[in-house]
Every structure is written in C-alpha cells, then in structure tokens.
Amino acid sequence: MASxxxxxxxxxxxxxxxxxxxxEENYRNSEQIVDVGEELINEHASKLGDDIWIxxxxxxxxxxxxxxxxxxxxCLQELKRQFPDSHRVKRLAGMRLEALERYDDANKxxxxxxxxxxxxxxxxxxxxxxxxAQGKSSEAIRELNEYLEQCVCVTYLFRYVLFLxxxxxxxxxxxxxxxxxxxxxxxxxxxxxxxxxVKYTQGGLENLELARKYFAQALKLxxxxxxxxxxxxxxxSHIAGSPKVSAKVKKDNVKYAAWAASQINRAYQLAGRGKxxxxxxMKAVEEMLESMQITMS
Amino acid sequence: xLKLTTQxxxxxxxHAAKYPHCAVNGILVAExxxxxxxxxxxxxxxxxxxxxxxxxxxxLAPMLEVALTLIDTxxxxxxxxxxxxxxxxxRIKEVRPNQVAEKVAARISENFSEAAMIILxxxxxxxxxxxxxxxxxxxxxxKWKCRDPSTDSFEDxxxxxxxxxxxxxxxxxxxxxxxxxxxxxxxxxxxNPEINKSVLHLC
Numbered sequence: 001m002a003s004x005x006x007x008x009x010x011x012x013x014x015x016x017x018x019x020x021x022x023x024e025e026n027y028r029n030s031e032q033i034v035d036v037g038e039e040l041i042n043e044h045a046s047k048l049g050d051d052i053w054i055x056x057x058x059x060x061x062x063x064x065x066x067x068x069x070x071x072x073x074x075c076l077q078e079l080k081r082q083f084p085d086s087h088r089v090k091r092l093a094g095m096r097l098e099a100l101e102r103y104d105d106a107n108k109x110x111x112x113x114x115x116x117x118x119x120x121x122x123x124x125x126x127x128x129x130x131x132x133a134q135g136k137s138s139e140a141i142r143e144l145n146e147y148l149e150q151c152v153c154v155t156y157l158f159r160y161v162l163f164l165x166x167x168x169x170x171x172x173x174x175x176x177x178x179x180x181x182x183x184x185x186x187x188x189x190x191x192x193x194x195x196x197x198v199k200y201t202q203g204g205l206e207n208l209e210l211a212r213k214y215f216a217q218a219l220k221l222x223x224x225x226x227x228x229x230x231x232x233x234x235x236x237s238h239i240a241g242s243p244k245v246s247a248k249v250k251k252d253n254v255k256y257a258a259w260a261a262s263q264i265n266r267a268y269q270l271a272g273r274g275k276x277x278x279x280x281x282m283k284a285v286e287e288m289l290e291s292m293q294i295t296m297s
Numbered sequence: 298x299l300k301l302t303t304q305x306x307x308x309x310x311x312h313a314a315k316y317p318h319c320a321v322n323g324i325l326v327a328e329x330x331x332x333x334x335x336x337x338x339x340x341x342x343x344x345x346x347x348x349x350x351x352x353x354x355x356x357l358a359p360m361l362e363v364a365l366t367l368i369d370t371x372x373x374x375x376x377x378x379x380x381x382x383x384x385x386x387x388r389i390k391e392v393r394p395n396q397v398a399e400k401v402a403a404r405i406s407e408n409f410s411e412a413a414m415i416i417l418x419x420x421x422x423x424x425x426x427x428x429x430x431x432x433x434x435x436x437x438x439x440k441w442k443c444r445d446p447s448t449d450s451f452e453d454x455x456x457x458x459x460x461x462x463x464x465x466x467x468x469x470x471x472x473x474x475x476x477x478x479x480x481x482x483x484x485x486x487x488x489n490p491e492i493n494k495s496v497l498h499l500c
Binding site: 028031065133135194196197198200201203211226227230231234235267268270271272283285287 | 317318356357358359360362363367370373374388390391468480481482483484
C-alpha cells in the first residue's frame with residue numbers, strides 16, 4: 001500500500017504541520033491522524049525533535065478511536081519511558097483502559113492521580129466521561145455541577161455540561177451554560193447562535209424574540225454564520241405570523257425576515273456561481289422563503 | 298410497508314461511519330404514489346434515498362425546521378415525499394428510539410401515514426455489513442412498533458450489503474455531506490450526487 005507521502009505528494013514537514021493544525025483546532029479525524037502520524041513516527045522520528053512526544057500523545061488518542069491498540073500501546077510505551085512519573089501519561093494509560101471498557105481499572109488510575117493532585121482537572125473530566133460512557137448521564141451532570149461549584153470559570157466544563165444537557169434535552173440547563181459562556185467569551189458568535197437556537201427550541205413568544213435578538217447578535221459578530229441567518233429569518237417570520245403581537249412588532253419582524261431572506265438568497269447565489277448542481281438547493285431556498293411569506297401574510 | 302433501496306441504506310451507514318463518536322440523524326424519502334390503493338391492500342413503498350441531517354447535537358429546533366422545509370421543496374421538485382426518519386445514537390449500546398426520534402418521526406407520520414422510524418444499531422456495525430444493522434419501527438395504533446428483523450425490508454439485500462461494504466472500504470464516508478456540512482459551507486451539496494453516482498456505478 002502506498003505511503004501517505006507518496007499518495008498525496010507531501011513532505012514530512014507538511015505532514016508534521018498538518019498534525020499540528022489538527023491538534024490546535026481539536027479535529028477528531030482519527031483515521032487520518034493515524035495514517036499521517038504512524039508514518040511520521042515510523043519513518044521520520046529522528047527529525048521531529050521534541051515535537052515527537054506531543055505527536056505520540058496525539059497519535060495514541062487517535063489510535064484508540066480507531067481500535068488500533070497495537071499503535072496506542074507502542075506510543076504509550078514510548079511516553080512512559082520518557083516521562084516515567086507523569087500524571088499526563090497516566091491519564092493516557094487510563095484512556096486506553098477506557099477504550100478497552102475496563103472502567104474500574106481506569107477509575108483506579110484516575111483516583112490515584114487525584115490523590116496525588118486533587119486539582120487535576122483532566123482526571124476529573126475522565127471520570128465524568130466514564131459515567132457518560134456507561135450511560136449514567138444524570139450522575140455525570142451531578143458530578144459536573146459539583147465540580148463547577150468548586151471551580152471558577154472553566155470554559156470546557158460549561159461546554160461539557162452544555163453538550164450533555166442538549167443531548168438530554170434539558171434546555172434550561174443548556175441555556176444557563178450558554179449564558180455563562182457568552183459572559184466570558186462575548187465575541188464568540190457560536191455561543192450566541194447556539195443560545196438563540198436553545199431559546200427558539202424552548203418556544204413561546206418571549207423566547208422567540210430573545211432568539212431573534214441573539215441570532216442578530218451572532219450575525220453582527222460574524223456575518224457569514226448561515227445558521228444565524230436562517231435562525232433570524234425563522235424567528236422573525238414566526239413572530240410576525242403570531243396573532244399575539246402588535247401591528248408595530250409585526251411590521252418590524254416582517255422587515256427583519258425580509259432582510260434575512262435577501263441575505264440568504266444572496267449567500268446561495270454566491271455559493272452557486274458556476275455550479276449547476278447547486279441550482280437545486282437555490283431553488284429550494286427560494287421556494288421555502290416564498291411559502292413562508294405566504295403563511296406570514 | 299416501507300422498503301429500503303441500496304442507495305438509502307448505503308448513505309445512512311456512511312453517515313454513521315463518518316461520525317462514529319456522534320449521534321447522527323436524517324430523513325428518508327420515497328417516490329410519490331400516483332394511484333390510490335384499494336382498501337385493505339398494503340402495497341410496498343420504496344425508500345429511494347435519504348438526506349443526512351445532523352451530527353452531534355440533534356435536538357435543536359430551528360435548523361431542523363429549515364432542513365425539513367428545504368427537503369420538502371426538493372421532494373416536490375422530484376416527486377418524492379418525506380417518508381421516514383433515521384437516527385444512530387451516540388452510545389453504541391443505546392439502540393432504542395429516544396424523545397427526539399419519536400417527535401420528528403411523529404411529525405413526519407402526520408403527513409405520511411406509512412412513515413417509518415429507523416434506529417441504527419452501531420454495536421453490530423462492521424465493514425463487511427453481513428447483517429442489516431437497523432431496527433425499523435412502524436406507526437401502528439398510535440405507538441411505534443418494532444418490525445421483526447428481516448432482509449425483506451430491503452429491495453435487494455445482497456446488492457445493498459455488497460455496495461455498502463465496498464463504499465465503507467474505500468472510505469467514501471469522508472465525502473458524505475450532511476445538512477450540518479451544508480450550513481458550514483453552502484457549496485456542500487446535501488443531495489450527495491457524487492456518492493449517488495458511486496452507488497449506481499457499483500450496481
């Protein structure tokens with residue numbers, strides 16, 4: 001089988017840089033990480049310098065995702081040899097046990113880390129992940145809530161609770177998490193847009209108006225966020241179509257919806273330039289906007 | 298009774314394979330029936346295609362509404378009708394439909410009485426695809442009842458098995474586009490013409 005470098009005509013430096021990009025942007029494209037990382041380790045280890053250790057870690061985790069226990073094991077051995085008493089490596093050993101569904105053994109490992117270092121967030125997070133994997137979602141949320149009360153402003157924890165809450169359809173909790181996240185990350189358009197989606201899902205006129213405001217805010221922060229644009233259109237349309245609103249509110253929302261519709265059309269036109277296949281999507285969008293305007297008026 | 302074509306089955310599995318660590322869901326479409334059926338005569342309805350919707354968080358309303366409306370318009374153009382809903386849960390051990398699945402499937406069955414809800418069983422998902430890995434639920438007496446598993450639910454099981462396995466081996470799922478991908482970049486085509494071509498090519 002051809003090597004990655006042959007197949008894609010890349011140098012080892014490009015492969016190393018790709019791995020760094022995937023690492024920094026938290027991609028979970030594990031099959032590709034294993035392909036590229038394994039070749040890098042096998043053929044170019046000597047050239048990687050100190051980068052090799054973080055690459056071992058990245059490849060090991062990807063290997064667990066792909067059931068490549070052989071690769072995960074060899075990466076772990078290298079890391080154990082280089083960093084014999086490291087908590088970070090211990091946590092990786094724990095993750096391997098989790099992948100093998102040996103949850104009790106994994107928990108023992110994490111507990112020993114926490115005994116040494118009670119503030120170790122990585123070990124805490126893994127224990128909660130085990131609860132999730134075992135389907136004990138409400139226990140997981142409880143543990144997270146306890147942990148949140150002890151810690152100040154831990155973004156990833158809020159994101160985690162948010163994820164779980166959305167999965168369990170606890171919209172109120174999800175909204176609360178997003179409010180915290182928006183406070184500490186006011187420029188993040190994704191949190192604004194997700195908050196709007198949660199509010200919309202909760203339903204009711206007040207929530208719809210809140211949703212519309214936050215979709216608009218997300219667009220202000222990033223005018224290319226399609227979800228925010230569609231969301232603005234949907235929420236404004238629904239408000240305008242509601243029998244409970246005043247004539248002025250209706251008029252305003254018709255304006256917002258019309259603006260959003262024209263922006264959506266424009267975005268599709270730009271995307272469809274020169275591509276015949278996209279005509280179908282474009283037409284579908286046009287018709288959707290037309291049909292909603294009919295129900296609105 | 299709803300039956301699945303190779304193309305529909307293939308794309309469902311490719312969607313699940315692309316995001317093994319997430320829940321995924323999507324819509325099934327069938328060809329619109331022209332003739333009226335006689336009373337008591339149950340005909341076979343063929344699910345000819347599916348549209349992969351989301352991965353990760355499945356439970357938020359606005360984008361689902363947008364997707365359903367767009368798909369509806371696309372269906373009208375192609376004389377299709379939205380005929381079903383599929384979902385693969387995040388945990389492979391969870392093989393029963395949850396609240397989200399029941400809600401969406403119920404909404405679909407309002408417009409199409411023979412709608413089906415399909416839950417993928419990822420614990421039996423293999424590259425060889427030797428057995429069908431889905432549970433099909435039909436809406437009977439206001440409840441969702443699981444069908445007995447059988448290859449009768451497929452138009453041509455042997456073909457479906459062979460082609461799905463081949464596409465998994467060649468990692469075609471890397472190019473599968475779902476509605477989330479479309480919202481990230483409008484140029485991504487959720488009708489997946491390239492994958493449809495590959496399926497036809499292998500038939």
